[in-house]
Amino acid sequence: MLDFCNHLDENKNRILKQTALLADDLGYKIYLVGGTVRDIILNKEPLDIDLVLEGNALEFARILQRCLGGELKTHEQFLTATINWPDFSLDLISARKEIYKSYGSLPEISLGNITDDLKRRDFTINAMAVYLMDGKLLDPFGGIDDLKKGLVRILHKNSFKEDPTRILRAARYLARLKFKLEKSTYKEIKKAKVYLTDVSSSRKKNEFIKIANEKGGLKALKLLEGWGVLPYILPGVKLKKINKSFMDYFNVNIGLKEKWLILLMAIYWQTADQLQDILKVRFDLTNKEKQCLEWLINNKALLLRLTKSDIKLSFLNIHRLLYNTPPEIEVFLLWLLGEKRKLYLKEIKMARQQIKLPLSGKDLLEQGVPPGPMVGELLSALEDQILLGKISSRDEALKWLETRLEN
Ligand code: ATP
Numbered sequence: 001m002l003d004f005c006n007h008l009d010e011n012k013n014r015i016l017k018q019t020a021l022l023a024d025d026l027g028y029k030i031y032l033v034g035g036t037v038r039d040i041i042l043n044k045e046p047l048d049i050d051l052v053l054e055g056n057a058l059e060f061a062r063i064l065q066r067c068l069g070g071e072l073k074t075h076e077q078f079l080t081a082t083i084n085w086p087d088f089s090l091d092l093i094s095a096r097k098e099i100y101k102s103y104g105s106l107p108e109i110s111l112g113n114i115t116d117d118l119k120r121r122d123f124t125i126n127a128m129a130v131y132l133m134d135g136k137l138l139d140p141f142g143g144i145d146d147l148k149k150g151l152v153r154i155l156h157k158n159s160f161k162e163d164p165t166r167i168l169r170a171a172r173y174l175a176r177l178k179f180k181l182e183k184s185t186y187k188e189i190k191k192a193k194v195y196l197t198d199v200s201s202s203r204k205k206n207e208f209i210k211i212a213n214e215k216g217g218l219k220a221l222k223l224l225e226g227w228g229v230l231p232y233i234l235p236g237v238k239l240k241k242i243n244k245s246f247m248d249y250f251n252v253n254i255g256l257k258e259k260w261l262i263l264l265m266a267i268y269w270q271t272a273d274q275l276q277d278i279l280k281v282r283f284d285l286t287n288k289e290k291q292c293l294e295w296l297i298n299n300k301a302l303l304l305r306l307t308k309s310d311i312k313l314s315f316l317n318i319h320r321l322l323y324n325t326p327p328e329i330e331v332f333l334l335w336l337l338g339e340k341r342k343l344y345l346k347e348i349k350m351a352r353q354q355i356k357l358p359l360s361g362k363d364l365l366e367q368g369v370p371p372g373p374m375v376g377e378l379l380s381a382l383e384d385q386i387l388l389g390k391i392s393s394r395d396e397a398l399k400w401l402e403t404r405l406e407n
Helices: 003-007 010-026 034-041 057-068 114-119 143-149 165-177 183-198 201-212 217-226 246-253 259-271 275-280 287-298 300-307 315-322 327-354 361-366 373-387 394-406
Strands: 029-033 048-054 071-075 080-084 089-094 096-099 108-111 129-131
Touching (some): 003 010, 003 034, 010 029, 010 048, 029 034, 034 143, 048 057, 048 114, 057 080, 057 089, 096 114, 114 129, 165 183, 165 201, 201 217, 246 259, 259 327, 300 315, 300 327, 315 327, 315 373, 361 373, 373 394
Parallel strands (some): 048 089
Antiparallel strands (some): 029 048, 029 129, 071 080, 080 089, 096 108
């Protein structure tokens, strides 16, 4: 039983064996699917394990969690659940059927069997399943063959029209796996790319985030540019202007959740004819994200001056740029400064060391600030005011505090 899973590390293997036995006892059929099967066949250790259950995956997940521990998260609406352990997670999905009533809109979903579930998937290499009880492979679309040939191929002609985000996914897999696009799949991309106009901004953003988090993210974007798809995602960008090493900094230095945002700013900075075009990006942006993009445009002149090698970095300049901005801006600035990064960090450290605050935490409490995080926040805001040259004495500091507290 389960030879297929012997590739996996001991812990995952043990959990999958227990899952298979429990499902069998309860009369459920359960399968490994999607990227998990693909990665195991490619001899790669999958990060997460995706399982499809014929039946209600929520009910099963609750029982499984009681037996195996871990932290259970359920998504009632989609009948899916995730169990997290410190080193990996298990995604449990109820097998489903999807019917697209019109192109580009979300499909109607109903419960189905494993064949229905494989039919709704994006590419042949992701449309395989392994029956967990006996390790038997289901490969109705020739996924193994395509894995051997190194091809990304859609399951049917209208796949991209039904869900144009699959075009972005194709580029991501090509870049990651170093595969080629099957010929007719390429033709369908050409026909379906216009449908990306109708895709919601949150779905486009999600796929862009996944691309940005890939080591080969730039390669994926360059593929999209070659297919004429990039204007639907990043209008006004010309990636031909940047070279391979561009991604190195981001891959090595930025592990942030917001890596995509910093990368987006860097791409526009480096390659857009008009920096303003960044505001044409139709992603579902939060206020903080909008603030970052606007900051980039509003500070273009100063940023250009700072990057010139003969301009000295003054702390005041830097502080003006960073005042009241989210931390992602500083991460972007560090990228932008390149060689001058070390000077920048030294300058900041020196300025912070030299600063003497005219008020202490105790003073703040005496002035009526309630104990708690507000004390630290006010001291840091006071530091900003001093660095900006707006406050230079204790009296001015007290006045400033009074106004802050009134507001
Ligand atoms: P990986 O394939 O490495 O897990 P991923 O993080 O993109 O990458 P998900 O987005 O979680 O994977 O998708 C998991 C599986 O769900 C895919 O292997 C694919 O079979 C299917 N899938 C995801 N998005 C789509 C889509 N838009 N259309 C069809 N199938 C999809």
